[in-house]
Amino acid sequence: MRLSELTHPNQLHGLSISELEDVACQIRERHLQVVSTSGGHLGPGLGVVELTLALYQTLDLDHDRVVWDVGHQAYPHKLITGRFTNFDSLRQQKGVAGYLKRTESSFDHFGAGHASTSISAALGMALARDRRGEDFKCAAVIGDGALTGGMALEAINHAGHLPTTPLLVVLNDNDMSISPPVGALSTYLNRIRHSPPLQFLSDSVQESVKNLPFMGGELPAELKSLKGSMRRLAVPKVGAVFEELGFTYMGPIDGHDISAMVRTFQAAHRVGGPVMVHVVTTKGKGYPYAEADQVGYHAQSAFDLTTGKSLPSKTPKPPSYSKVFGQTLIKLCEQDSKVVGITAAMATGTGLDLLQKALPDQYIDVGIAEQHAVTLAAGMACEGLKPVCAIYSTFLQRAYDQLIHDVGIQNLPVTFVMDRAGIVGADGPTHQGQYDISYLRAVPNFTVMAPKDEAELQRMLVTCLDHNGPAALRIPRGSGQGVPLMEEGWEPLKIGRGEVLLEGDDLLIVAYGAMVPEAVDTAKLLNDSGISTTVVNARFLRPLDQALIHPLARRIGKVVTMEEGALAGGFGAAIIESLVDQDLLVPTLRIGIPDQLVDHASPKQSKEALGLTASQIAQRIKERFSFELPESLITQQASQSLNN
CATH class of the missing domain: 3.40.50.920 (Rossmann fold)
Structure with a gap:
C-alpha cells in the first residue's frame, strides 16, 4: 500500500507484517523529507513509526481513543490519518500543526504540547465511557521522559485504583526526553531495559541442589515449604513498580518489531483493567545522524538530508538571548559558589547546557517536573543558596501555585528566567509565552523585569541575584539585538527604575x-x-x-x-x-x-x-x-x- 493512499488508519487492518514494514519505510521517508525542508521535530516521530502502526492494527479509530503525550511524537499518526498530502505545510501558517489538535482532525482525540498529560486524559475518557456503558478502547502513549512528571504519576496512582477500568498505557521508552532523562524512574527503567530474562528463584534452587548426593536431587522439606513464597518474591522484579500500583505489566518488548507489538497489544486489550505495555524504541530510528545525536536531532531547522548538517543562515545573527544568559550565568557561578542553575529537562533550550558542561556541580536537571523545580529552589534558598530556575514561560505556568505558595508568600530569593517569553512561532498555542506578564503581576513580593536587549539581560541577571527576594525576568526566543556585551563586571540596575530613550x-x-x-x-x-x-x-x-x-x-x-x-x-x-x-x-x-x-x-x-x-x-x-x-x-x- 502506498502511504499517499492512506486516508484512514483502519486501512492498515489486514495488512501483512511485510506490508506494514513497507509503510513504515514510507513514513520515515516522508517525515525526513518534510522536516529537512521546513524544520520541525525529528527524532521523536522517527522512533515511534512501528509502534504507531502496530497499535493502530489493534484499534478501530472510528471508535477507540488514542492520546499521545506531548504530541510532537505523533507525526506518523498524522501521516496515516489523512494529512499526507498537505504534510509539506507542517508548522507553517495555516498548515499542519506541529502537535495534535482536535480542530485539525477527528483522529486527534486530545491535543497537548506540554508533557505528562496523556494518562490523565485517557483515564478521563475511559471513565466517561464506562459511565455511558460504551465499550471503546482508550490508550495513552507516553515517553519515559514524560513519566517523570508528577501529573503522570498522579494518573497512574488513580488508574491503578480502578482494577475494572480498561486502560492501555504504552510506555515509549527511548531513554530520552529532549535530553537524557534523569532520576530514579529513569534508572529503574534502564535496569529493566537491560536486565536478562529472569527465572523463578524456586527453579534456581532446584537446579542448584539436584546433583547433591545427600539430597538425591529433591528439595528438602524446609525448602519445599518456602517454594511458593520464593516464587511470589521473585516474579515481580521486572515491572514491579507498576504491578504494585495496580497495573498489569507487559514488557519490555522491541518497539521496532511490529509483529511482537501487535500480539502484545491484542493481549493487553483482553486484560479488562489498567495495563502498562513497556515498549523500548530508539529515538531517531532509521536516520543515522538522528540516532547518533538524539539531543541535537530532537528538533531541527532545515537541514541537508545527505550530511545531516543544518542549512547555513543567509545572514549572520547575533547570539541568542538564551546563549547570552547561559554564558553570563557561568561567570556569575564562577564568582559565587552559592549560585545554582536549575532546569526542568530543558538544558539546551534555556542555555543551561553551557553551565552543565562548565560547572556541573552548580547545575541541576530535575526532569519534566516544573512544580518540583520551583519548590526545590525555594528549599535551597532557605539554606542560603541562590537558585536560578530557567524555565520556558509556557512551562512555568505549570508551577503557578508553587510560585505563590512556596516562593512569593515566603519572600524567598529565587530567580526565575522565563525563556521563550512572547511570540514563539511554529510551536503554536501550547508554547506561546503570552501569559507570564499577567500571571506574575499578582504574585506577592515578586520583582519582575524584562530587558530591551541582551546587554540589559546581563545587568538584570545580576540585579536578580543581588535582590533579597523573588525575582523574575522574561527573555524572548531567538537572536538578540546585536549590541556590545561585557565579559564581566556588570552593574545591577536600580529596582523599579525605567529609562527615557527618546524625547x-x-x-x-x-x-x-x-x-x-x-x-x-x-x-x-x-x-x-x-x-x-x-x-x-x-x-x-x-x-x-x-x-x-x-x-x-x-x-x-x-x-x-x-x-x-x-x-x-x-x-x-x-x-x-x-x-x-x-x-x-x-x-x-x-x-x-x-x-x-x-x-x-x-x-x-x-x-x-x-x-x-x-x-x-x-x-x-x-x-x-x-x-x-x-x-x-x-x-x-x-x-x-x-x-x-
Missing part, C-alpha cells in the same frame, strides 16, 4: 521588554509624520517607575503601552491602573496580544497578524489619536505628491 512632546510610548526596539522604530516612523514621541523603556513590571511615567503622562497627555504578551491583566493594564489610582485620566492605547490564541506560524507572521509591527502600530496610533500634521509637513507632502 518628544506629542506622544508617550511606554514599552516593556522585547517591544522596546519596536517602540523606538515606531517613534521614528511617527517622527517622519511630524509626531514627536517620548519612548520609555519601563524595564520593570513590578514595581513600575511611577515617578518617571506619571509626570510624562500628565505633561504629554497621550499614552501608548507596548508589550509582547496578553493584554488581559498585562503591562498596559498595569500602567492604566497606576494612572487611574493617581486620577491621571489620560487617553491610552494598549498594544499587545488581544484576547485570542496565537496559532502556529513564523514569529514575523504572527506579529503581522496581531498588528505588532512598527508600521502597523504607527498607523493605529495615528487613527486612535487623530493627530493633525503640522502645516509645514502638509505642504511638504503635497509638494512631493505633485512631483511624483
Whole structure:
C-alpha cells in the first residue's frame, strides 16, 4: 500500500507484517523529507513509526481513543490519518500543526504540547465511557521522559485504583526526553531495559541442589515449604513498580518489531483493567545522524538530508538571548559558589547546557517536573543558596501555585528566567509565552523585569541575584539585538527604575521588554509624520517607575503601552491602573496580544497578524489619536505628491 493512499488508519487492518514494514519505510521517508525542508521535530516521530502502526492494527479509530503525550511524537499518526498530502505545510501558517489538535482532525482525540498529560486524559475518557456503558478502547502513549512528571504519576496512582477500568498505557521508552532523562524512574527503567530474562528463584534452587548426593536431587522439606513464597518474591522484579500500583505489566518488548507489538497489544486489550505495555524504541530510528545525536536531532531547522548538517543562515545573527544568559550565568557561578542553575529537562533550550558542561556541580536537571523545580529552589534558598530556575514561560505556568505558595508568600530569593517569553512561532498555542506578564503581576513580593536587549539581560541577571527576594525576568526566543556585551563586571540596575530613550512632546510610548526596539522604530516612523514621541523603556513590571511615567503622562497627555504578551491583566493594564489610582485620566492605547490564541506560524507572521509591527502600530496610533500634521509637513507632502 502506498502511504499517499492512506486516508484512514483502519486501512492498515489486514495488512501483512511485510506490508506494514513497507509503510513504515514510507513514513520515515516522508517525515525526513518534510522536516529537512521546513524544520520541525525529528527524532521523536522517527522512533515511534512501528509502534504507531502496530497499535493502530489493534484499534478501530472510528471508535477507540488514542492520546499521545506531548504530541510532537505523533507525526506518523498524522501521516496515516489523512494529512499526507498537505504534510509539506507542517508548522507553517495555516498548515499542519506541529502537535495534535482536535480542530485539525477527528483522529486527534486530545491535543497537548506540554508533557505528562496523556494518562490523565485517557483515564478521563475511559471513565466517561464506562459511565455511558460504551465499550471503546482508550490508550495513552507516553515517553519515559514524560513519566517523570508528577501529573503522570498522579494518573497512574488513580488508574491503578480502578482494577475494572480498561486502560492501555504504552510506555515509549527511548531513554530520552529532549535530553537524557534523569532520576530514579529513569534508572529503574534502564535496569529493566537491560536486565536478562529472569527465572523463578524456586527453579534456581532446584537446579542448584539436584546433583547433591545427600539430597538425591529433591528439595528438602524446609525448602519445599518456602517454594511458593520464593516464587511470589521473585516474579515481580521486572515491572514491579507498576504491578504494585495496580497495573498489569507487559514488557519490555522491541518497539521496532511490529509483529511482537501487535500480539502484545491484542493481549493487553483482553486484560479488562489498567495495563502498562513497556515498549523500548530508539529515538531517531532509521536516520543515522538522528540516532547518533538524539539531543541535537530532537528538533531541527532545515537541514541537508545527505550530511545531516543544518542549512547555513543567509545572514549572520547575533547570539541568542538564551546563549547570552547561559554564558553570563557561568561567570556569575564562577564568582559565587552559592549560585545554582536549575532546569526542568530543558538544558539546551534555556542555555543551561553551557553551565552543565562548565560547572556541573552548580547545575541541576530535575526532569519534566516544573512544580518540583520551583519548590526545590525555594528549599535551597532557605539554606542560603541562590537558585536560578530557567524555565520556558509556557512551562512555568505549570508551577503557578508553587510560585505563590512556596516562593512569593515566603519572600524567598529565587530567580526565575522565563525563556521563550512572547511570540514563539511554529510551536503554536501550547508554547506561546503570552501569559507570564499577567500571571506574575499578582504574585506577592515578586520583582519582575524584562530587558530591551541582551546587554540589559546581563545587568538584570545580576540585579536578580543581588535582590533579597523573588525575582523574575522574561527573555524572548531567538537572536538578540546585536549590541556590545561585557565579559564581566556588570552593574545591577536600580529596582523599579525605567529609562527615557527618546524625547518628544506629542506622544508617550511606554514599552516593556522585547517591544522596546519596536517602540523606538515606531517613534521614528511617527517622527517622519511630524509626531514627536517620548519612548520609555519601563524595564520593570513590578514595581513600575511611577515617578518617571506619571509626570510624562500628565505633561504629554497621550499614552501608548507596548508589550509582547496578553493584554488581559498585562503591562498596559498595569500602567492604566497606576494612572487611574493617581486620577491621571489620560487617553491610552494598549498594544499587545488581544484576547485570542496565537496559532502556529513564523514569529514575523504572527506579529503581522496581531498588528505588532512598527508600521502597523504607527498607523493605529495615528487613527486612535487623530493627530493633525503640522502645516509645514502638509505642504511638504503635497509638494512631493505633485512631483511624483
